[in-house]
Amino acid sequence: MAYRNQNHGIHANNIGSAEFRGGVIQDNQWGVYIERSDGILIENMQIKGYTDLIKDITIPSNRLKLCRTQDWRHEGLTMMNTRWRYGEHDNGNGLRMKNVTFSDYDKNTDGCVSSWPIAMMNHKYHDTHFDYVSSWENVEIVDSRGYMFDGCGASQRWGFDDIVINDLDGSLDPTDGSAGPSALVSNFPHMTKIFGDKCTA
Numbered sequence: 001m002a003y004r005n006q007n008h009g010i011h012a013n014n015i016g017s018a019e020f021r022g023g024v025i026q027d028n029q030w031g032v033y034i035e036r037s038d039g040i041l042i043e044n045m046q047i048k049g050y051t052d053l054i055k056d057i058t059i060p061s062n063r064l065k066l067c068r069t070q071d072w073r074h075e076g077l078t079m080m081n082t083r084w085r086y087g088e089h090d091n092g093n094g095l096r097m098k099n100v101t102f103s104d105y106d107k108n109t110d111g112c113v114s115s116w117p118i119a120m121m122n123h124k125y126h127d128t129h130f131d132y133v134s135s136w137e138n139v140e141i142v143d144s145r146g147y148m149f150d151g152c153g154a155s156q157r158w159g160f161d162d163i164v165i166n167d168l169d170g171s172l173d174p175t176d177g178s179a180g181p182s183a184l185v186s187n188f189p190h191m192t193k194i195f196g197d198k199c200t201a
Contacts, residue, residue: 003027004054006068009047012037014084017091020045026104027054029066031076035121036084038132039091043098047076049105049115067112074115076102080132081120081154081163094132103142117141120154128159130186135166148172151186161188 002009002025009028012018017039025031026048034040050066067074079095102117109115118141141148149172154160165184167173173182185191185199192199 001026002031005029006066008033011035012040015040016085016089019043024048025076027051027066029072029074030078033075033078033121034080034095037080038083038085039093041096041098042077042100043096045100047100047102047117049074049076049103049117050108051104052108055108065111067109070111071113073119074105074109074112075119076105076117078119078121079134081130081158081160082127083131083133092133095134097134097136097139099138100136101140101142106143106145106147114150116147116150117143118148119150120160128161130154130160130163134164135168136172137168138171139167140171149184151184155186161186162191164191 001023004026005028007028008030009025010020010032011030012033013035015037018037019041020032020043021041022044024046026046027050031047031049032042055065083090083094085091105115105117149165151160151163154163163184163186167182167184170180170182172184
């Protein structure tokens with residue numbers, strides 16, 4: 001369990017392959033932060049944002065609460081947008097997630113510049129083409145705002161307009177997931193037209 005860290009719950013930095021299995025990540029500024037790391041697996045985990053419990057015991061103290069400065073982002077998972085390793089050190093994978101639930105990123109965050117269950121990191125490595133090969137399965141995001149994944153920042157700030165996240169079982173389908181395997185892609189014609197009328201924004 002990673003609980004009540006004023007920075008990262010898990011900070012994976014410069015890792016070639018790692019597996020994070022089981023547990024609860026709760027009430028951290030950044031739940032899981034992946035930086036300069038490839039071949040990451042997150043499985044059987046609950047990632048919770050700013051819960052009512054921590055809010056009740058940190059008000060009015062500013063010293064202990066999250067988002068102590070207004071330019072801090074509150075994020076459950078912060079992932080890469082390009083691979084870090086190429087050539088003989090490339091393990092061929094970016095991020096895999098399986099059986100992961102995100103919640104509590106839609107409340108108690110008035111002091112944060114933004115609050116997202118999943119977002120891209122604020123670094124740009126190599127070029128501006130997304131190649132962090134990623135797949136998610138049985139990922140549930142509980143958010144009353146309908147927020148799920150912030151790919152807009154990566155597009156607007158750093159020019160990534162070809163993001164693809166493979167949704168292996170359709171669990172991220174905004175309807176009911178009955179369509180089966182699908183993908184989250186950047187909302188640009190060169191990405192969406194390939195799916196014809198099956199792509200929804």
